Amino acid sequence: MAVTLSDVARRAGVSLATASRVLSRSSYGVKADLRDRVLTAAEELRYVPNAHAQALVRASTSTVGVLVHDVSDPYFSEVTRGIQRVASAAGRLVMVCNSYRDPVRELEYVSLLRAQRVQAIVLAGSGLDDRRYSQQLAAQLNEFVDSGGRIAFVGRHHLTGDAVIPDNVGGARALGRMLVGMKHRHIGVVAGPTLLTTTRDRLDGFQSALIEAGIALPPEHIMYTDFSREGGYQATRHLIERVPHITAIFALNDMVAIGTLAALRERGIVVPDQISVVGFDDIPFARDLTPALTTVRVPMAEMGARAMTLALNGDGAELKVEHLPTELILRASAVPLRAE
């Protein structure tokens, strides 16, 4: 059905070897006239090489795999954009897989990507601390690495491998200190999934800031939910019902913060006048919310780009872990508590 190299060779009146030499390598060792005949024949027949045949004989491909939670989540779509930028600059095709943080699906995808003999896999947004699947995943990844594959993580994981890690702890601590500096003493937290390292790190950093100021964060001030607008919305509704006296809310990521703002708006609570709200990530929309969201910038695209770079260029010999700083972004959604 499809045009093959031997079709091209036949039409050009040369052997397979010659045609291959012309089309694949720098055509070294083929006279100009033959080379031209091959090139025109390929052009006329609209020859497209079979990447699988090439992969088979070369024992390597130019495709890379990416495992994210969900491409339509702004955090991951930014990360993916960074990955794509580097990958396409390096002439690599990207296979994107949505795991939806389902460990089973994650395992399946890694298996599929291994079957595709991808050069490298970038894992972003699993980071689930689930012993059972962690081990299976680790086993899979080890085998992949043993067979010559490269791995890079975006975010802190419990598995070993090259990684690009944002300073979640530091960012959250800065956020906490800022709220403390604004005299907030009763703070609610809308957190993400318990098992996620991101949740833990941000919670830890935030708590450390409160502790150094001698401020308590009772467990009932923390609501756990999933990292989504809907999760943030529901959790916030419960939170303000349970602890109505809070003067500030820390949403562990911006999607959640959007839900928080929606819930507060619905209850007629004015932000930041009655309650200050802060988020995390600085997704592109954060500044377009009203009030514009005070948050911590995580260099999402940069992280993706660096992870892809590590995965493509790493020698595999030594473990490379890059820590990227986060930055406090002051906007209108958080203000000092006015003395009443």
Add this chain to the structure above:
Amino acid sequence: MAVTLSDVARRAGVSLATASRVLSRSSYGVKADLRDRVLTAAEELRYVPNAHAQALVRASTSTVGVLVHDVSDPYFSEVTRGIQRVASAAGRLVMVCNSYRDPVRELEYVSLLRAQRVQAIVLAGSGLDDRRYSQQLAAQLNEFVDSGGRIAFVGRHHLTGDAVIPDNVGGARALGRMLVGMKHRHIGVVAGPTLLTTTRDRLDGFQSALIEAGIALPPEHIMYTDFSREGGYQATRHLIERVPHITAIFALNDMVAIGTLAALRERGIVVPDQISVVGFDDIPFARDLTPALTTVRVPMAEMGARAMTLALNGDGAELKVEHLPTELILRASAVPLRAE
């Protein structure tokens, strides 16, 4: 390096053929004891089949290609999500490519996807009316189809093939009638790239509503820019400088509308009190803007899902084009003009 089928066969003490029968097909015609030996051998060696070898002999793959403008644009990330849902339910791997609406890059990617022998390609968001590249793209796609590939478009294109098309004209007309009904007579438009069918259709639909009401839309009321927040921001700044008397702005998509809102906010113009703003697409963030954006809902994820379905199930015999309705979403950013 990697474990191959013959490794498995050797360890199980069977022939290659038997091992293949067990692992690939429904193991029909292999006795239980041999089958078990093969399965345990595969398990112990952690065998992962080489997808390229399979693709080579089967002359087909289980991967599909997706060509979008940019995965980090909410419109396309929603479309991609729909595509992913259907693809992964059908056991297909998805290769996502960002064309950034660059025709050259688009051609390159189609070529790469053809080399990968993908089953199907879903094209979303090219729709560029550029004769020169259109023809080349059409040629490429025809060859792909001729060699057994399947194609589906998301959005109206100038190329023939199965397609899922939102009712941009009808949606824009409804939006126009609504603004007319609200007594707006001086309306500005922030449009997308001139060559995009989406721009044209939305502009046409909107104009038709104004024409039927006998309202003029002078050329200087229309600013063309690219479909982005920044584009919308800049274009709006120019627009309100050029035609300060307008009472409503139609942004041709929600990203642009976000830029429009930002520009107006910066100028101290209150929406909707002084100027009404409407968008198009109903991206997830539209309702979280302040004021919440009146817009037209385009079923983005649904479109992606249907396009993928067409690409996977279509018989290739008859051309299938699905038109999906759009829906006016009334929110707070547009209000009737109050008599002054």
Add this chain to the structure above:
DNA sequence: ATCAACAATCATAATCGTTTTCATGACACA
């Protein structure tokens, strides 16, 4: 001028890891 040696090109064939056709052998049943 002729022949050997060598360089430059090209063709043949092996190879990658599967699937699948075809052949073979065993077994059971009549």
Add this chain to the structure above:
DNA sequence: TGTGTCATGAAAACGATTATGATTGTTGAT
């Protein structure tokens, strides 16, 4: 004992790359 059935193995694809061997032409020496 012959025949049909069934499990199994040997081998030929699939489409490319590339090592190896063959052929041609060129050059230098005698």
